[in-house]
Amino acid sequence: MIVELVDVDKEYPLGHTTVHALKGVSLALERGEFAALAGPSGSGKTTVLNLVGCVDTATRGTVRVDGHDTAALKEKALTTLRLDRLGFIFQSFNLVAVLDVFQNVEFPLLLQKKLSRAERRARVEAIVEKVGLTEQLPQRPAELSGGQRQRVAIARALVTTPALVLADEPTANLDSETGARIIDLMRELNRNEGTTFLFSTHDPQVMARADRRIRLVDGRVTSDDRGAP
Amino acid sequence: MNALIWRIALRNVLAHRVKSVIVGLIFGLGALVGVVGNALVDAMDRGMSRSIIESLAGHLQLHAKGGKDPFSIYGDEFAGMPDFGVMPDFAAIQAVVEAVPGVKAVIPMGSQVAFGDGGNLLDRKLAALRAAVKVGDGAAGADLVAHIRRILDLVVADMSAARGLTTDADVEARLRDAEAARTDAFWADFEADPLAKLEVLENRVAPLLAQPGTLPIWFLGTDLDRFQASFPRFKVVLGGAVPPLTRGFLFNHGVYEEAVKHRAAWAFDKLVRAAGRGKRIADDAELQGHADVLRGQVRSLEQQLGPADQAVVAQALAEGLGGPATLRELLTRLVTVDDETLQARRDLFYAVVAPRIELYAVQVGDTITLRSFTQAGYARAINLKVYGTYTFEGLEDSTITSQHNLVDLLSFRELFGHASADSQAEIAKLRQVAGVQDVARGDAEADLFGGDGPLVAEGSAGAVLPAGTLTVQRAASTTFRPEEVNQGMALHAAVLLDAGDPAGVAAGKVAVQAALDAAHLPVEVQTWQEASGIVGQLVLMIRLVLVIVVSLLSIVALVIINNSVVMATMDRVREIGTMRAIGAQRAFIKQLFMTESLVLSLVAGTVGALAGGALVLWIQHVGLPATDEFTTFLYSGPDLRPTLTAFHLLGAVGNVAFVGFLATLYPAAVAARIPPVEAMATRG
Numbered sequence: 001m002i003v004e005l006v007d008v009d010k011e012y013p014l015g016h017t018t019v020h021a022l023k024g025v026s027l028a029l030e031r032g033e034f035a036a037l038a039g040p041s042g043s044g045k046t047t048v049l050n051l052v053g054c055v056d057t058a059t060r061g062t063v064r065v066d067g068h069d070t071a072a073l074k075e076k077a078l079t080t081l082r083l084d085r086l087g088f089i090f091q092s093f094n095l096v097a098v099l100d101v102f103q104n105v106e107f108p109l110l111l112q113k114k115l116s117r118a119e120r121r122a123r124v125e126a127i128v129e130k131v132g133l134t135e136q137l138p139q140r141p142a143e144l145s146g147g148q149r150q151r152v153a154i155a156r157a158l159v160t161t162p163a164l165v166l167a168d169e170p171t172a173n174l175d176s177e178t179g180a181r182i183i184d185l186m187r188e189l190n191r192n193e194g195t196t197f198l199f200s201t202h203d204p205q206v207m208a209r210a211d212r213r214i215r216l217v218d219g220r221v222t223s224d225d226r227g228a229p
Numbered sequence: 230m231n232a233l234i235w236r237i238a239l240r241n242v243l244a245h246r247v248k249s250v251i252v253g254l255i256f257g258l259g260a261l262v263g264v265v266g267n268a269l270v271d272a273m274d275r276g277m278s279r280s281i282i283e284s285l286a287g288h289l290q291l292h293a294k295g296g297k298d299p300f301s302i303y304g305d306e307f308a309g310m311p312d313f314g315v316m317p318d319f320a321a322i323q324a325v326v327e328a329v330p331g332v333k334a335v336i337p338m339g340s341q342v343a344f345g346d347g348g349n350l351l352d353r354k355l356a357a358l359r360a361a362v363k364v365g366d367g368a369a370g371a372d373l374v375a376h377i378r379r380i381l382d383l384v385v386a387d388m389s390a391a392r393g394l395t396t397d398a399d400v401e402a403r404l405r406d407a408e409a410a411r412t413d414a415f416w417a418d419f420e421a422d423p424l425a426k427l428e429v430l431e432n433r434v435a436p437l438l439a440q441p442g443t444l445p446i447w448f449l450g451t452d453l454d455r456f457q458a459s460f461p462r463f464k465v466v467l468g469g470a471v472p473p474l475t476r477g478f479l480f481n482h483g484v485y486e487e488a489v490k491h492r493a494a495w496a497f498d499k500l501v502r503a504a505g506r507g508k509r510i511a512d513d514a515e516l517q518g519h520a521d522v523l524r525g526q527v528r529s530l531e532q533q534l535g536p537a538d539q540a541v542v543a544q545a546l547a548e549g550l551g552g553p554a555t556l557r558e559l560l561t562r563l564v565t566v567d568d569e570t571l572q573a574r575r576d577l578f579y580a581v582v583a584p585r586i587e588l589y590a591v592q593v594g595d596t597i598t599l600r601s602f603t604q605a606g607y608a609r610a611i612n613l614k615v616y617g618t619y620t621f622e623g624l625e626d627s628t629i630t631s632q633h634n635l636v637d638l639l640s641f642r643e644l645f646g647h648a649s650a651d652s653q654a655e656i657a658k659l660r661q662v663a664g665v666q667d668v669a670r671g672d673a674e675a676d677l678f679g680g681d682g683p684l685v686a687e688g689s690a691g692a693v694l695p696a697g698t699l700t701v702q703r704a705a706s707t708t709f710r711p712e713e714v715n716q717g718m719a720l721h722a723a724v725l726l727d728a729g730d731p732a733g734v735a736a737g738k739v740a741v742q743a744a745l746d747a748a749h750l751p752v753e754v755q756t757w758q759e760a761s762g763i764v765g766q767l768v769l770m771i772r773l774v775l776v777i778v779v780s781l782l783s784i785v786a787l788v789i790i791n792n793s794v795v796m797a798t799m800d801r802v803r804e805i806g807t808m809r810a811i812g813a814q815r816a817f818i819k820q821l822f823m824t825e826s827l828v829l830s831l832v833a834g835t836v837g838a839l840a841g842g843a844l845v846l847w848i849q850h851v852g853l854p855a856t857d858e859f860t861t862f863l864y865s866g867p868d869l870r871p872t873l874t875a876f877h878l879l880g881a882v883g884n885v886a887f888v889g890f891l892a893t894l895y896p897a898a899v900a901a902r903i904p905p906v907e908a909m910a911t912r913g
Contacts, residue, residue, distance in 0.1 A: 046909060055810055055905040076814060082905070083812020094807040094908055098240030103233075110233045111812050156811070168909055 003029035008061035021047040023219040034190045036210035037200040043216040045200035053166045054078045087157030089167035093149040095141040102137045105155045127155045147178035167199035238824035248797040255786045256885045257837030263881030264841030268871040274768040276865035284621045287723030290760035294751040301762035320715040325748045334459045337719035338451045343601035345444040351435040362423045376535040406433040449633040450641020468593035468617020476637045478613040482620040483631025489589045496523035497575040523564045533586035545581040603646025623866035783888045790892035798900045806907030815901040822897035830889030834882040845873045
């Protein structure tokens with residue numbers, strides 16, 4: 001088991017009221033899964049991703065990621081966990097504007113300080129080839145299309161060979177055709193590399209490509225079905 | 230990792246242009262101000278050091294240990310003459326100090342204030358008449374008589390108008406004498422007994438004229454020959470130097486112009502010079518004061534102009550100012566100036582009037598009487614020939630170096646109350662002859678009221694002053710022997726060294742002090758800076774002002790940079806959140822911000838420092854002109870020529886980098902606190 005949520009509540013203040021973003025959510029994810037979080041806006045999809053991504057903590061309940069209880073880890077350890085075990089794909093791509101494609105993908109490897117320059121180069125070039133952007137290596141994000149940017153983000157998320165990749169609405173800022181191709185790419189990487197994917201979406205087309213669909217409504221899991229829809 | 234930070238930092242500096250330009254401008258300006266400010270203050274430091282060292286102080290000053298007042302070459306003008314103690318045997322000190330390696334010269338000195346008295350105009354004219362009578366110069370005598378009679382006419386006219394206002398019987402009597410002296414009868418038989426008539430005029434009439442007031446004269450007694458040879462800036466302006474081994478007086482040219490010059494000329498000089506600096510009488514209270522002084526000179530000018538010159542002057546002034554009018558009216562018009570008429574009136578004054586009056590109350594070649602009080606409180610007076618005026622080249626306009634007139638050391642010793650070997654021998658002889666004995670102070674009363682000891686010894690029979698035993702040569706002995714200069718006291722002494730840099734001066738002080746201590750001479754050594762008191766601290770104060778200005782600028786820069794970096798951070802919340810989410814630690818974000826600040830401060834600081842360096846070199850080329858007496862002293866000349874050193878450039882860049890570092894600490898901490906969840910926030 002790579003992810004395990006047990007009876008998780010998440011509350012946060014909004015003005016004078018308290019928003020109950022998650023109410024008693026329990027959820028488990030096995031290695032190699034390709035799972036979608038579905039649900040309308042405000043249903044708690046992003047909150048689940050934040051908790052699993054170790055960028056936020058639960059109000060109640062337990063969140064276990066790659067065997068670690070995230071509530072027990074300090075800030076520094078959480079950061080290291082994110083760096084070594086997780087990959088992130090964002091709705092708005094979130095590339096570092098001043099770095100070119102190669103440097104953006106290389107960024108997490110540099111933070112890890114584990115590989116030599118040559119090893120990093122080999123790793124970056126291999127993953128960039130898989131997302132089909134070898135031609136664009138020396139280009140800056142501003143010179144790329146939305147789909148290309150998201151491919152760079154995918155390469156950056158996968159370059160450290162993480163146990164789990166989290167994607168928050170990865171296709172929301174793309175047209176449907178490009179979005180479909182991005183999901184296909186993620187699917188392919190999931191199959192070939194064995195990487196676990198958890199992504200949120202409210203696009204039925206995207207949902208249809210997932211092995212597993214976890215549906216959230218008002219902070220509760222209302223359905224969790226596997227297999228082709 | 231470091232390469233990554235540098236890469237991102239560099240690119241961010243380029244990417245966030247507005248922030249980089251604002252912060253860069255501040256960094257650049259800061260470096261520029263730092264370079265220029267430091268170069269100027271350093272130049273002032275050197276300039277002022279030179280002003281002090283090369284004009285009076287030398288590199289070191291020697292003075293007696295244990296003086297009552299702390300030693301200062303420039304004295305203490307407010308509390309009378311300070312007591313620094315006396316170095317009784319200068320020759321011994323000189324021998325010891327000159328033997329120290331690196332010592333170029335030792336110059337004995339002593340300063341004191343005296344009162345000079347040149348008499349009023351009538352006194353001087355009468356003295357000249359007496360001289361003319363003595364040598365039988367009839368032509369000169371006739372001119373002088375005519376001028377004196379004219380002065381008497383003017384005085385009597387003025388005094389008569391004021392008659393009745395005074396109840397002073399003496400003034401009344403003097404006025405009657407003056408009226409008598411105006412008459413042809415008085416002068417008709419002048420030739421018969423000129424000396425008796427002169428006596429009446431000198432003692433009875435001359436005091437009616439306004440007294441010019443005694444002139445306080447600061448003077449420095451020194452070995453004039455060595456002084457002139459050792460201070461390379463010394464330069465004679467009018468007249469000549471005092472000949473070797475001769476008693477004499479040299480006016481400081483600044484004092485001569487300021488205090489001895491006729492007030493009309495003085496006021497014209499002041500006003501024209503101020504006008505040259507762009508000041509206007511109309512809106513400057515000080516200049517209005519000078520203009521008032523100028524307006525008050527009509528009577529004095531009228532008296533100064535001899536009968537033969539009056540018509541010439543009246544005609545020339547009428548041409549220049551429009552006539553016809555009386556001489557008094559024309560003179561009044563001449564000295565009534567405003568900003569428009571000043572230059573023309575001044576030119577007219579110097580062309581027409583100045584050549585025909587005593588432009589200076591004491592002329593080169595005159596004898597001046599210096600009166601002073603000795604340390605023991607006795608009045609002393611000494612007559613000295615004025616050989617000329619001197620200045621220190623480049624420091625002509627500086628008041629601080631233009632205070633001291635120069636006299637020979639022997640005359641100084643007499644005025645100070647320290648008898649020369651000659652006069653001591655003379656006194657000893659007098660005592661011997663008169664049979665005077667020393668009486669101990671404690672025994673004086675006992676002796677006077679019937680003690681055992683005889684108060685007055687029995688004088689040798691009938692010899693109060695036997696003819697031929699006393700030869701008083703003081704009036705005649707205007708020269709002296711070389712050994713007389715050194716064999717005697719000095720109040721202080723200047724030491725000139727081969728190495729005049731701060732380290733050389735410090736080392737010299739130690740070496741000289743050690744030599745003096747080894748010889749058991751109770752003399753203390755001070756550097757020029759210590760010895761010049763508050764004056765020597767000026768540059769320190771200026772530097773302090775610069776430090777305060779730079780600090781204030783730094784604080785302002787700090788606030789602005791801090792704000793603009795915080796603002797820029799707000800724009801980068803998502804980028805930073807993303808880095809944090811991907812796995813960058815807080816320290817990484819901090820380093821990133823500090824590096825960006827460092828890059829910017831180094832680049833902009835270097836550009837600013839180089840621009841400042843160029844500005845310094847430009848100022849060095851054209852010179853920064855001195856605007857007044859004080860800046861002349863500070864610049865050690867008419868302009869300031871700063872030099873540029875690597876220290877100025879590196880120091881400015883370093884300072885800017887430090888300010889940048891401080892200014893970024895807070896924004897960097899803010900940025901490091903941005904939570905990774907910010908990366909998730911969806912926008913747009």
